[in-house]
Amino acid sequence: MFTKKPGRRDAQKDATRARILEVARDHFERHGFEAANVRAIAADAGVAAGTVLLHFADKRDLLHAALFDDLAATAAEAARDDEPGPLEQRLHRLAAAFFDYYARRPALSKALLRESLFADPPWQARFAGQVTAAHGRVVALFEAARARGEVAADADAALFGVAFFSFYYFALIAWVQGAHPSPVALLDRLVAQHLCGLRPAANVRRAR
Numbered sequence: 001m002f003t004k005k006p007g008r009r010d011a012q013k014d015a016t017r018a019r020i021l022e023v024a025r026d027h028f029e030r031h032g033f034e035a036a037n038v039r040a041i042a043a044d045a046g047v048a049a050g051t052v053l054l055h056f057a058d059k060r061d062l063l064h065a066a067l068f069d070d071l072a073a074t075a076a077e078a079a080r081d082d083e084p085g086p087l088e089q090r091l092h093r094l095a096a097a098f099f100d101y102y103a104r105r106p107a108l109s110k111a112l113l114r115e116s117l118f119a120d121p122p123w124q125a126r127f128a129g130q131v132t133a134a135h136g137r138v139v140a141l142f143e144a145a146r147a148r149g150e151v152a153a154d155a156d157a158a159l160f161g162v163a164f165f166s167f168y169y170f171a172l173i174a175w176v177q178g179a180h181p182s183p184v185a186l187l188d189r190l191v192a193q194h195l196c197g198l199r200p201a202a203n204v205r206r207a208r
């Protein structure tokens with residue numbers, strides 16, 4: 001008696017979902033969110049429009065899923081970076097991983113900024129969860145730097161994480177609006193200036 005392999009149907013569903021998302025990213029990037037439509041995305045993905053709507057509630061849900069998956073993959077790749085180095089270098093690599101993604105898909109980046117910051121539930125909580133995880137990564141890097149003596153022993157790691165993301169979003173907005181050509185360089189300068197006030201007192205005196 002023939003028995004289907006366990007999980008085969010799920011694997012097919014996952015493959016279909018991934019194909020739809022990849023086509024959707026291309027359509028959103030080439031045409032913009034408003035001009036893109038589900039029927040055209042379905043046709044290029046080789047499925048019926050109804051199949052797209054089995055996986056995603058509507059076009060906005062499709063956009064959120066595409067952005068969420070991209071950010072999750074980018075974050076996972078950045079988290080695998082275990083190359084040693086001072087705090088500023090490691091933060092630079094972390095930010096560069098995300099800004100490299102934005103540069104590859106500039107039109108989607110504008111949608112990312114709008115949709116991830118102001119998404120409705122349940123995506124609001126999911127995007128917030130990604131930010132929380134990234135904040136945790138920054139805090140961990142800061143705590144490791146503090147243990148190495150790069151920053152003052154009483155420096156607040158969580159508060160630094162908040163400052164880092166303030167700088168990050170400022171640099172992202174400046175880039176999206178065309179006000180600054182190099183968001184990572186801008187972020188590096190903001191972080192470096194902020195860290196000047198968090199160095200151990202002995203380091204500050206030597207710098208003077």
